[in-house]
Amino acid sequence: MSDTSRRPRRTGKPYRRPKKDPVRVLAFDALRAVDERDAYANLVLPPLLRKAREKGDFDGRDAALATELVYGTLRRQGTYDAILAECVDRPLREVDPPVLDVLSLGTHQLLGTRIPTHAAVSASVELARVVLGDGRAKFVNAVLRKVAQDDLDGWIQRVAPPYDDDPEDHLAVVHSHPRWVVSALWDSLGGGRAGIERLLEADNERPEVTLVARPGRATTEELLGEEAAVAGRWSPYAVRLAEGGEPGAIEAVREGRAGVQDEGSQLVALALANAPLDGPDEKWLDGCAGPGGKAALLAAHAAERGAVLLASEKQPHRAGLVAKALHGNPGPYQVIAADGTRPPWWAGSFDRALVDVPCTGLGALRRRPEARWRRRPEDLDGFAPLQRGLLRSAIDSVRVGGVVGYATCSPHLAETRAVVDDVLKQRGDVELIDARELLPGVPELGEGPDVQLWPHVHGTDAMYLALMRRTG
DSSP states (O other): OOOOTTSOOOOSSOOOOOOOOHHHHHHHHHHHHHHHHOOOHHHHHHHHHHHHHHHTOOOHHHHHHHHHHHHHHHHTHHHHHHHHHHHSSSOGGGSOHHHHHHHHHHHHHHHHSOOOHHHHHHHHHHHHHHHTOHHHHHHHHHHHHHHTTSOHHHHHHHHSOOTTTOHHHHHHHHHTOOHHHHHHHHHHHOSOHHHHHHHHHHHTSOOOEEEEEOTTTOOHHHHHTSTTEEEOSSOTTEEEETTOOOGGGSHHHHTTSEEEOOHHHHHHHHHHHHSOOOSOOOEEEETTOTTSHHHHHHHHHHHHTTOEEEEEESSHHHHHHHHHHHTTOSSOEEEEEOOTTSOSSOTTOEEEEEEEOOOOOGGGTTTOTTHHHHOOTTHHHHHHHHHHHHHHHHHHHEEEEEEEEEEESOOOGGGTHHHHHHHHHTOSSEEEEOGGGGSTTOOOOTTSSSEEOOHHHHSSOOOEEEEEEEOO
């Protein structure tokens, strides 16, 4: 008996094979990787784009559209889920994830881009035929036709609770953040509605690519010669690619003389490097060095002063990334794979130490939009002991009079001031330094002595920095 299960049914019409659209298939593949493997889009998408270019499937416009479809869908996932829930006849959790990815991509094209309605629906249905089959394509078609009956503003009025009834849930739906993240960011930011709305809006904007010219190896003047390059706002080593751009196409980046590094990250390293210090200034430590951006900037400044940097990273593969970032540094340095909470170096060995501790990453949601859906409030409890342990170890690692920087790419109070306050309460040999004085020209830094940067205020990731000196 022959197998006829995959043959098209006879309907009186000739069977038409689905037309494969490389852009939308690539976007779908990226979303599946994010969902299935807990991958990050900023790591998954570049190799997919590179492979497509090598095959001749893509040009620059195709790559830009694929990037917009992936990041736009991830950033607006919460809003789109609320809309799709009104258009699907069963709970979204009962919809197969690949089907939901196709629906989300289609919803973004309908509500978040200028793609005409007919084209957005038909392209999504064709994608469904390619990756899901004809049966599910009919379901996708029916749902997206319901989505197309209103625009984004109209849908938000229908699915978001009124602000006066539930401010946090309203903002969560409108700006596509989990409610607990909205609450945490609002607590950290303080103030009324305008500030938190600006912050959540900034999280949903595509960030500029920011480069760092590593001292002694490249100059900002060299990088400013690139197309659409403009000077950074705050760091003297920062150059922004105002219209996006491909960093790998820049010679200085390919050679490792420059790198991609958010300006907030640069400011943290520079503040630690420039903090006033009495006595010797010969040995520096980066105790959480991966993937190497801050370490490279610190190593360059250490070399200018005749100091040496020890860059320590617990994960061996990340230590390899650090070594790659530091390769070619004009002065001496060392990279090791070690646990910063149980360090292999003697106490009091260093004059300066930085720990940019592992965290929830809520300060970089512009760059990693999927992190907002992946993180849970209970993750804070998992990071807390490590963050405190790394800070205690960093303090022990510097000599009396030495300077320590505690940094994290999260504005959550449980990962910033609570950590610093808890550790300092346990010991009487540390005093805080006013970090604001070490970020010259940067406005709106708060009451100090610590510093919290914000995407909507400073155009950076939401980096936190506390500087302290060991006194006894």
